[in-house]
Amino acid sequence: MRSFLHRWACVSLNGGMALCVRALAILCLFLPSSCGSDDTHNVEPASAPVAKIMPLGDSITESAAGQWTYRYFLWHRVKDAGYRIDFVGSMRGAYGGSPVRTDFDMDHEGHSGWRADQILDFLVGGAAAVASPDIVLLHLGTNDLCQGQDIPGTIDEISRIIDLLRKVNPAVAVVLAQSIPSTHGCHAEMPAFVAKLPDLAATKGTTVSPVMVVDQHHGFDPTVMTWDGLHPNRQGESQMADRWFAALRSLLDSRFLARP
Template sequence: MSRFVKRTLRKSAAGLCALMLGAFGCGGADAVEQGDVTPTEEQALVTRKVMPIGDSITQAAAGHASYRCPLWQKIRAGGYTADFVGSQTGGYSGANSCTVSGFDVNHEGHWGWRADQILASISGWATTYRPDIVLIHLGTNDLFQGNTIDSTLQEIGQIIDKLRAVNPSVKVFLAKVIQSTRSNTTLDAFNQRIPAFATSKSTTTSPVIVVDQWTGFNASTDTYDGVHPNATGEAKMAERWFQAIRSSL
């Protein structure tokens, strides 16, 4: 429960106490001051800022919805609230095709980008948008372009550090990247390193939670070009993200 909410409840209780003092006393005011709201009530008071971070798999091309569209739909259908944040508002070379009412278009998905390119800009984005939750799906382009697993994980770690410099309590949801018809062996080796890496970076106040986007994803049927998700693949990704983050919304 935030200090602001506590102060507001205390002031409200004090005002009610003053009106009722002669007849009833002020025992209720103490109960309000010492009590707390339930998790459900607290969630209703706060809209979490969610920043999807990644490459073309996060952004999606013009004419494709991106996983962000069905994820938004699941969040709203589940009775949750969220504010997607970021400097980007569309797909590559045009708008995403999401037709869900009220779809929040903001994100930090950048077509063709590697982790080092995200790292170069993350401090500015974090300062501007101050996310509470980040969804990171990174590493595919790094490995396609010959970067090592070690260097890619190091850069993702530095991204997390810079996010924490702005918000020490940011929750990081880190994906095992989806399958591809290209270099699956290398991607699998990268994903095998993710759980230990997440454990090494996780803290009590800023956990790093692994989201397995690899298992159950079929690049032959869930992408339109061997790399980028089609509608079926987007829906699978959205479901994995939603199940991971729902308790944090």
């Protein structure tokens, strides 16, 4: 049986990502090779549990017809590493049609134009219970800042989203993104907003239901990584997938490896 060390930690990883979580430091006693820097992973047998992952957010999550989506790149990174996953949510494809590539699990819970309060209301309506995710990839705040919502109110709504997800699955893991920047003037307060998220994670994270912060903000250049100053292009989506994947690996290794 593997041993686990439960603690709070905030560490910087490649690509500018920070993880803040009370949990999941694996004590590698029996499989030292799994703790190396090699990006490959042993293919999991059919007996390994399937992780239900919900990409949750706004148009950054949903993407648009004819565009790329981080979900495509992330799906293939995770599957190529040998993990068994299922993207879940009431939405499929992209806004207005299909993304550039469709050879991946296109289920998600991204809603273009929605704020955190609208996502909260939608989940209260039963969407979270239907999907019952094990892991949630949460990227919100982009529309809130441009639609008259203040930072404290948006932080509170994200906190309540986490509470609601836990009512459905008390052991849900939330990967909370520090939102990507844009060239739009209404996002001038984005640095102040994303700076609040590690404190939220520290407050909300538990050993049973960790909250991890992934830095999607720093190192993302909207002048070259978006197609309109806001929505990621292929380069931006690929970078987002890399950072999501770095966080997911620790969760998948600790919770969804095949057990003897």
